[in-house]
Amino acid sequence: MTEADPLLAIDDLTVEFSTHAGQVAAVRGVSLHVDAGETVALLGESGSGKSVTVQTIMGLLPKTTSRVASGQVSYRGTDLLALPTRRLREFCGPEIAMVFQDPLSSLNPVMRVGYQLSEPLWRGAGASRKAARARAIELMQLVGIPDAARRIDDYPHQFSGGMRQRVMIAMALSRNPSLLIADEPTTALDVTVQAQIMSLLGDLRRELGMAMLLISHDLGVVADVADRVYVMYAGAIVEEGTTREVYDHPGHPYTEGLLASIPGESSGAQRLASIPGSPPVPGTLGDGCSFAPRCRYATEFTRAHEPELRSPAGWVPTHRVACHRAEEVLADVRA
């Protein structure tokens, strides 16, 4: 059934940070994959480990305080973690691109936008400066920046938030990547601008056939673009599947709680459904299920035994959930 090998495959990744409290695992045994041309979302809140996972792919973690305790990250079969930094940059440059949350701090404020756009082209891809500049203008037009030929010489602060994010996207696309990683690309933007950017990303994906790994905490944004979703909680994946399947038939109490707590979901009822407590601080987890302290399905058993990802009988095989009582959760949802 699988046509080709996945573009990006993360296998049982565990990433630890050294803190005053000792070694803390921010990512615990995460496995996911992205196939060519598809859009996959990592959905989670603060402390879920989604950003750290993605930073590990790109080699962006601080070397002194973090380490990959176990696992593999491979792109088109090559193990990215085994590559030294320079080789990683060379290898990834033309293939994987990343867009961050806050374009203001991701763009160099003292360099013109045109320079920042064209630098990867003439420095990395070996194009001539003239050709790189022409391509930069092309890219700015591609992402919908009006008056690109003039604005290419502007500085980042002369652009609005939405426009800066478009510049970031243009930079990301400059070498025709096969995979675009977007870490909360619209969280810092206004909702009307967010709609523009998501629409842009959707168009670009279709036109360029790019795969996308999207990190977000916004269920609506994820539903808008993602084919498949991985729900992360406390450093691990608690549910995965196609977006529609997971949203319509959530098997994990956390996913179900998230979906129910959106205003408007409780069909006009005055009180919002909510999940008690708050996401755990990394490093404070016990033995059992990480969600147990907040879970209304928790039992002594679940508090002592961490559940594994599994696809319960009768479910779509690609829909997996890490919950001992997934069947009951889904039955309640359906009720």
Next chain:
Amino acid sequence: MSDHPLPTRWLRLPRLAPARDGGTRRLVVCLVIVIAYALLAIFGPVVTGYNPITTYVQDRLLPPGSLLSNGSVALLGTDQVGRDILGQVFMGARVSMVAGIATLLLAGLIGITVGLLAGYFGGILDSILMRIADIQLAFPSILLAILIAAILGPSFFNLILVLAIANWVVFARVTRSQVLALKNREYVDAARTLGARNLYLIVRTIFPGCVAPLLVVATVEIGHVIVAEASLSFLGLGTPASLPSWGLTISDGRDYLIDAWWISTFPGIALALLVLTLGVLGDTIRDRLDPKLRSL
């Protein structure tokens, strides 16, 4: 995550972050030395029974370890009028530390007030106060000392006054910049919304946030102040002759450097060691409290 040092009650000291690279040992050693100085300053002169007026001409210029006419041993020798150098070193410690602390308190009082007002109110007041600060910095402190000594006469209090006037600016600047950073924080707005007026906001809401950097400044400045005091006393512009500051003792020994080197040397060593220790202590505290002030 907050970027403040761990919280403090208004007058309680901020807690230090855990040290890296053996910093704790450095901190402990420095503290031990400083405390030793303080104890010697308090109790030393009592032990040696130092008296600046009486002179023992028969005991003059005796080298360290000599037996004195009254039966005691001059551990560090005697000066040109027969006074015990060890006693002078102890008294000098007292003078230096009192001068240092008193100056810091006075300079701190002036500087912090100026900094709070300039930072909080801004505008014209800020401009005027900061220009006064600039003028102060441009004025050489030695000349100021001479001026004050000439007008008011030499006395310990005037010495403190001169040193405070010469050193308040750094307190003002650090306070002002901290106030500027804090005055638009949401918790200040929150207190304002609760109904707090300017005085309350300045003193009880914003000022506690300035304590940490000011502590750092104080530990850095005290070394400067002690050296400054010694320099002024050396030039005769500081403590009156009856109060043997290290600078004064060093100055007394100037004419005898070849024959009786101990008169200048021992106070000199004491001074250098104290200032060095305070400097290292200040660095260590600063690194642990607020690495952003590294350039001070």
Next chain:
Amino acid sequence: MSEPDLPLLSVRNLRTEFPLARGLGGRRVVKAVSDVSFDLRAGTTLGLVGESGSGKSTLARSIVGLDRPTAGSILFEGVELVGASATTRRRAGRDMQVVFQDPMASLNPRLTVGDAIAEGWRIHRDVAPRSEWKSRVAELLERVGLNPDHAGRYPHQFSGGQRQRIGIARALALRPKLLICDEAVSALDVSVRSQILNLLEDLQDEFSLTYLFIAHDLSVVRHVSDDVVVMYLGSAMEVGRGGDVFGDPVHPYTVALLSAIPPVRPWRETGRERIILTGDLPSPVSPPSGCPFRTRCWKAQEVCAEVKPPLVDHRGDGHLGACHFPEPAGSGPSVAPVP
């Protein structure tokens, strides 16, 4: 519940402008709030919604007194606040409190939680005697869902949601009549957000509070508000009851805002028109002439650039819109994104 005759808060033609330093050729100002008017009835919740640069935060700050209004009128319990003496302002200030956006930044890191909550009593000595502070703090902590034994802890020892509860307790300590929630849930995790919204809901009844709820998240505003004001670049674009504004909007901007919210289950919505605005938010320093929304509006005509549309009741039902070409009534369902 009987409706009082006088609204608790009445804002008319409020303008708040900030001068920009170093203007080349004449003073430039940022017109943060331009000519905004609305009423807030006691016991209700007014939602103030808008994107960045809309002026909603400045409007709230002008009401509370953190920013000084340039012109217009703010009547709080019948007392005029614009241009009032400091004493009048302070007196009125005790009856309106704010819950701020950033739970960490709005709590003084040097005060224990108990001290933070009691700060209002420390400032206004006549509200509660010192001997009662401890017990009252414990009561408030319990009421907002926290353990009263934790009053001696510092803010950094709590989670974001808990800190926001502390902020709410602090705001309630002075028993205000009006509570302004300035993006009170925006900085919280999704799973914590609904807890706080439920808490605010419960407290409204118990403490007889009136809320001015400011947010950029429409779903949240829609859930909590009785009435809504939609702001864009300092001006009110639409004012009305929540159900009217979100169910059957008058102003094209509101239509676009609603349309921009990505639905959680898009596969269940067929035939929903998605409007993507072109262009960017103009700068508040030089807003467009006439209607501020015209640069992004698909209906814009010449008249929109020449004449600023006034806030008018186009449908005759108390639902106001500032537009020369308002949406006709009943065009709502095609854009209402309720799943």
